[in-house]
Amino acid sequence: MDQKYNQASSTVSDRAVLTPECIHCGLCLQACPTYVELGKEADSPRGRIYLMRAYERGVMPFSESFVQHISACLDCRACESACPSGVPYGELVEKAREVIEHRVQRSYLAGAFRTFTFKRIFPSRRLLRLHFNLLRLYQVIGLQKLVRLTGLLKLFPGHLAELEQLVPDIRKKKDHVELGSVFPALGKKQYRVGLLTGCVMNEIFGHINQATIRILQRNGCEVVVPAAQSCCAALHCHAGIMDTAREMARKNILAFEEAQVDAIIINAAGCGAKLKEYGSLLAEDREFCKRAQVFSQKIKDISEFLVDLPQMARPGALSVRVAYDDPCHLLHAQKIGQAPRNLLKNIPGLQLVELERPDQCCGSAGIYNITQYDLSMRILDKKVDDINNSDAEVVATGNPGCILQIAYGLRKAGIAHIRVMHPVELLEQAYQNSK
Ligand code: SF4
Ligand code: SF4
Known part of the structure; x- marks a missing residue:
């Protein structure tokens, strides 16, 4: 770990983590992908809440172990859906991460990269566009092909070579919506x-x-x-x-x-x-x-x-077998599971099939697949198995991170006959068929 801990007082209260009303029932444990994978209490929602509480009360010092267990959380919020006490876990883990953000000392390079990415690139549409244009150029001029053929990225530490495979082909994609339209x-x-x-x-x-x-x-x-x-x-x-x-x-x-x-x-x-x-x-x-x-x-x-529209425009027919995969932040955070299924069921000819565990995280979770690559891939492999075991031709999911992650998982497993699509792409095709 290239991190040290800042013992000096920070701008955020070091005891900023709220006390959750967890009754330790453990009903959330089997819903938690990291607990299921790692089998450790400290990597379960209950265990993480215990760590937050211990830190908040000053019983446990700020430590590498605290950082590790909180960072290994996907923030998928499956525990919130499982919890009978309504513990607002997502809010708690974000507060804990705010504490970590203020106390961890990163190397100069890691800190500068993080600041530039989060505080410069993402807030600026211009820099973001530039970033993706450079990525496009990297693919268009054949540099990506060369890098992959030579295995150059394998010389770097971490999983850079694997992560590079996550990048989708955007050579021909310049179809963004213009802001201000x-x-x-x-x-x-x-x-x-x-x-x-x-x-x-x-x-x-x-x-x-x-x-x-x-x-x-x-x-x-x-x-x-x-x-x-x-x-x-x-x-x-x-x-x-x-x-x-x-x-x-x-x-x-x-x-x-x-x-x-x-x-x-x-x-x-x-x-x-x-x-x-x-x-x-x-x-x-x-x-x-x-x-x-x-x-x-x-x-x-x-x-x-x-x-929810009083009368939605009727789509045309689309003959396709679709498995819907719930994005965690739609199902667990927004409590929306039925609406996308109803949208798809409303398309004549579309056959909706259920995955064995559609509510389980795919391991994408923001940038989790970058920061926790191995664990993310273990979680993804299960999702890919479920998709492969269904007889779907398309897996539909409404989140860009999930689309990228599942597409990567299918490519990695050599499964070429199943496409990943957003539900609106299917609806758009159905509307085109209604002409
Ligand atoms: S948010 Fe997801 S990974 Fe984190 S504790 Fe809850 S269920 Fe586990
Ligand atoms: S289900 Fe809720 S109350 Fe029970 S252990 Fe998990 S977080 Fe605590």
């Missing part, structure tokens, strides 16, 4: 909605954002894409970088207030979960706490919005 409703305008494009979603899966807009237009929505919007800050909260997260949240609130929309649509589960929690993220901000609650109430996952 407005798309008219088709037919009679029923709603004016905003689209939060996401950063990875817009840069890698721009076609999914385009499809989302077309589906909304077809369903009587004028779609506004505010120019001043920012990244949602979910990754920052996962990493405990809360000051930057709050700045980005304020920026989004201002951007969508100005747009004056009935609802704010998001098609990325991880972003949606965070956007719905801006109220608690800004709870101590006098100017923004109420506005954050109003903002969060307007956030709708695309599936949730469409199935």
